[in-house]
Amino acid sequence: MAFQYQLLAQQLRQKILAGDIVAGQRLASLRQFSEQQNISLNTAKSCYEMLEAQGLIYVKAKSGYFVQRPSTVSGCAIDAPKHPDFKSEMREVSNLALQIEIHEAAINSKLIHLGSIQLSPNLVPAKALSRSIQRALKYSKPEDFLYSDRQGHIRLREALSAHWAEDGFHIAPELIYISNGCMPTLAVMIQSLTREGDGVIVPTPNYNGQLQMLALLNRKIVEIPANTEGFDLVRLEQAMQQSGAKVCLLTANYQNPLGFCLSNADKEKIAQLAAKYQCYVIEDDIYAECSFSMQRPLPIQYWDQEGYVVYCGSVSKSLSPSYRVGWFCLPTRLKPMHAKIILRNVSVNTPLQLGLADFIFSREYRQHLTALRPQLQQQVQQYRQFIAQAFHGIDFRLNDPQGNYALWLQFPDQINSLALYYFAAEQGINLVPGILFGEDRRYNNCIRLNAGHELSFEVQQAIQLLADWVRAELDNQAVA
Template sequence: MTFQYQILAEQIADKIQQGELQAGQRLISLRQCAEQQNVSINTVKNCYELLEAQGLIFVKNKSGYFVSAKKSLVQHTQRPTHPDFQSQPRDVSNLELQIEIQQDSINNKLIHLGAIQISPNLVPVEALRRSIQRALKHSKPEDFLYSDKQGHIRLREALSEHWAEDGFYIAKNDIYISNGCMPALSVIIQSLTEMGDSIIVPTPNFNGQLQLLAVLKRKIVEIPADTNGFDLDRLEQAMQSTGAKACLLTANFQNPLGFSLSNAQKEKIAQLASRYQCYVIEDDIYAECSFSLKRPLPIKYWDQQGYVIFCGSVSKSLSTAYRVGWFCIPQRLQHLRAQLLMQNVAVNTPLQLGLADLIYSRAYREHLTTLKPILVAQVEQYRQFIITAFHQVDIGLNQPSGGYAFWIQLPEQIDGLEMYHFAQQQGINIVPGEVFGEDGRYKNCIRLNAGHELSDEIRDAIVLLADWTREQLTSAHVA
């Protein structure tokens, strides 16, 4: 459901983007706007606060709200560039490093710039507690026996209705509940492919997925990606010529680059999957962290022939600790039902029922509505601070329109793995670009998490990384 203040905010944002409202121009007062739009003052107040969080307007004490000036630093910061390369089946070569860095990224004793996760302060703990309590209160005796390995029917119904509200429909009988998104991907990959088979992935690609493919002994076929997405012609060539049985894609706010594909591109991918009978395993875990009011549609929406498997979880939108995810099987793959049930690990029933209640009570939808402007403001704060901290250092920086991952391309002289080891010594966790692809293509890149509040501790950590970078550049210059 879209609230009135969000609709009003979108209308004002459009006027700002189109130049109808100029930088420095004073907006009409809350009361005047309420009378003009025939809404409550509280609705206008929420609207202005959302626009302020998005950085489009600012408030002057006792003077009102004004349109923000465009920030020159943002305009002049280049996007990261990425190399082209030939796509061919190969093994993931750096598994031990992948595992080491993945373990370090969830070390809670280090400053949280590694794993992509939102702050515990953004988790709707009270709403979640009430939902779990209600779920337990109204549970049936059979809810305390062995649970259905496909997942509790109430949660599958809740998810089906939740997604229908966002514009796409998946039948409850096609939904399988899993212990998070990665277990869902694991079950699907093992069901559709065998050891030694190739899977197409755009790179740089989420290091956790590459680690999973390495553990499962699958080969990868990399296709080049950048902050705008990836070339669908290259995807088609890989489907056509490499013998890959599947591809693993994130179309909405991909980790680490943050790109979101257009609806036309998503439709084309669904068509290519059908044409070449190459299954698309869609990891849509970040879609509900969109900065826009409307959730972007998944590739699955355009799947007419049943070659797209939709996967996700609430770990990025609700909490990484809430281990509930899903995979959705089209009719074409229903013959795998017994195998899928055997491989899938049953999920804690009270957690399933708690999430179902959170959805049905509208508390989850309200949480997402509250989360969006906070993420918009927080990510922009990180972006501006990174630019300021790395002043006079030639960096490339992505500009996410959803999610909260930052991909930083450092000068060629800088080794991201060396920075990672330096950061570890300082009690800071980051993820080096080396683990997001093969052949050391991203050695001078790092990924940072912007899911936590930009505290003084995190600011100091970013400044420390920037100062270390300058020292390395000075040493390289002297040498």
């Protein structure tokens, strides 16, 4: 359950972002705010401090609290990245070798963690997880030590079903399949719903790991343009209607790398389009629980009436990637594929499933998410503020995610992100160049950074090195 100051901060945040409270407007004093809301001064102070950490308000000495332009950090306006338009056509992922090379480097734990999108170990509730695993083993049954149900242990499936019901959407345990992480889940569904050579519709820039997976499965892609607000549903409909692709791979909630969250109206429309064109939507909802709001956004699956949405997810981004626990949920329409899908699915060991089920049923997972969300929000804003300082004077653009902890930086066209990647690697720094997030090198002046680790002095030095390289490169090209 959220603390009162977090709920109040969220309410004020929504009013600021909606423009109901305008930039420059003075807020009630702490004492006035505490009286208006019937809360303590400490609660009022915590609320304002949270908004201040998010870059939404600021303090003027002896004057009080004032609203700051939401996209402004430290007095410097940061524009959202621009995104090109392009023709959507079926094609192969052309840079597979580079995808694999950089993916392997991005998970190298010896480098500074700006590459792979993952939480700091300090944000993982290790002690609570340990208690849950010990309890699960203590109360396990003899049959739990035999071969497990290939669909996943019923206890974990019931736990997930109950957990999602609290967030407002309902999936029966018998429709849930436990798998070895989110990417294996997506691969199972891609292989089950398409054949080699088929196309899959994806918005780009899109998570490079998904593009790499599609290339390894010998599937083609049909790209539709995306930006920090989402993607054009008219273009999505055209692709469904004209491209020949019968599957979409979509993230509606806090997409990687842009961080957008589609409106409920857009999600409902996507579910309707999927049914109209009989085009399956494989929904990767891995970041939904990394919302900066106390309320988890609903998935596209919530509006699926005809069984054309396959809901997928994992605890990799909200808990830990090391657990390798993911899931997919088959709509009733696809239940005849059960046997074929079970053969493709990679099982997760039973003790770990039971431990995670206990973690959910004991409310520890819910408590973890309640604490994690404001921490992530504050951490992302700290990164944005430091990036604004480090890149001051450079014409750069930066997303402002409302969930997730991926940051997407765009530089002037003459900056080659692949050259920056190789420079960073020499300095022991991980990042992912934008060239991997789509075709035709259209994102070559972009990079993606992970804000899941604390903004340590080491990380600050790494970001400053990147800024110095970009600044020097621009200076050299100006002289030339």
